[in-house]
Amino acid sequence: MNIITVIGSLSTDFVVIADKRPMVGETVMGQDFKTTFGGKGANQAVAAARLGGKVEMVGKVGSDLFGAEIRDNLIANHVSVTHVEPVTHLASGSAHITLAEGDNSIIVVPGANNAVDQQEILKIHDLLRRSAMVVLQQEIPSETVREVIEFCYQEGIPTILNPAPARELSLGLIEKVTYLTPNEHEFQALFPDLSISEGLKQYPNKLMITVGSKGVLIHNGSEEVLIPAYKVTPIDTTGAGDTFNGAFSVGITEGLDIETSIRFGNLAAALSIQKFGAQGGMPTLKEMKEHPAYEKTWNFK
Numbered sequence: 001m002n003i004i005t006v007i008g009s010l011s012t013d014f015v016v017i018a019d020k021r022p023m024v025g026e027t028v029m030g031q032d033f034k035t036t037f038g039g040k041g042a043n044q045a046v047a048a049a050r051l052g053g054k055v056e057m058v059g060k061v062g063s064d065l066f067g068a069e070i071r072d073n074l075i076a077n078h079v080s081v082t083h084v085e086p087v088t089h090l091a092s093g094s095a096h097i098t099l100a101e102g103d104n105s106i107i108v109v110p111g112a113n114n115a116v117d118q119q120e121i122l123k124i125h126d127l128l129r130r131s132a133m134v135v136l137q138q139e140i141p142s143e144t145v146r147e148v149i150e151f152c153y154q155e156g157i158p159t160i161l162n163p164a165p166a167r168e169l170s171l172g173l174i175e176k177v178t179y180l181t182p183n184e185h186e187f188q189a190l191f192p193d194l195s196i197s198e199g200l201k202q203y204p205n206k207l208m209i210t211v212g213s214k215g216v217l218i219h220n221g222s223e224e225v226l227i228p229a230y231k232v233t234p235i236d237t238t239g240a241g242d243t244f245n246g247a248f249s250v251g252i253t254e255g256l257d258i259e260t261s262i263r264f265g266n267l268a269a270a271l272s273i274q275k276f277g278a279q280g281g282m283p284t285l286k287e288m289k290e291h292p293a294y295e296k297t298w299n300f301k
């Protein structure tokens with residue numbers, strides 16, 4: 001089976017559910033508080049593994065209870081943790097999430113995720129060479145992301161960069177990524193001088209812009225296409241983008257074409273937002289197969 005290597009963040013999500021967000025200097029009463037597994041890297045790894053992907057996670061946790069639980073959760077989801085190591089000088093990563101007014105806002109404290117440095121990448125050259133796809137996000141240091149993309153480009157290994165959260169990225173590096181999956185906000189941060197249509201046209205079959213409940217935009221070389229999202233009533237949209245990226249990586253590595261892989265990702269994301277927590281609603285392949293929108297051509301296993 002094709003190996004999908006995810007290099008990225010591992011976190012615990014501390015989630016507050018409230019009717020409204022506090023303004024600066026204001027205190028509001030919340031309804032509930034929950035602790036769940038998160039981190040964009042771990043989320044994308046779990047999403048891919050639940051859909052049958054053979055996933056290797058590369059990341060760091062702290063030598064604390066949270067770190068042990070994060071590792072155990074990956075193992076429970078059949079993600080290989082051979083390259084998930086504890087560090088002693090930093091606490092495990094955490095994300096502090098407010099769910100209010102129908103959407104989330106998040107503060108990420110990277111902690112041990114900042115220890116995923118360039119030295120770590122030197123240790124995994126062999127794994128990268130054996131990977132059918134390498135998946136990255138931006139909750140680890142930018143130099144590490146750059147190192148991985150440069151290496152994969154030289155070696156001809158396909159990459160997906162989910163440029164979230166938004167930060168600066170050189171155009172030279174963008175050229176070397178196989179698939180780039182920003183949301184609208186991240187697209188604007190990356191390409192402040194381009195309209196969405198101009199950006200899509202400039203990067204056909206590479207740039208996929210996730211536009212929330214509308215779906216995913218791509219230029220297929222001939223025209224701009226919106227691949228629509230499946231209509232559902234969301235409970236919690238946290239991790240929808242991660243589910244899309246994980247599922248897309250499975251679709252592509254299983255030989256589906258880009259637009260079909262996007263539809264596969266869109267259905268997985270639609271299912272994921274119907275339950276609480278970034279990973280709570282991520283579907284298994286069985287759950288996908290049971291859905292009426294499941295397409296025959298996705299029947300890769």
Ligand code: RIB
Pocket residue numbers: 011012013037038039040043094095106108139238239240241242278
């Ligand atoms: O994409 C959602 C994730 O972003 C959350 O799980 C949280 O950990 C933040 O990093």
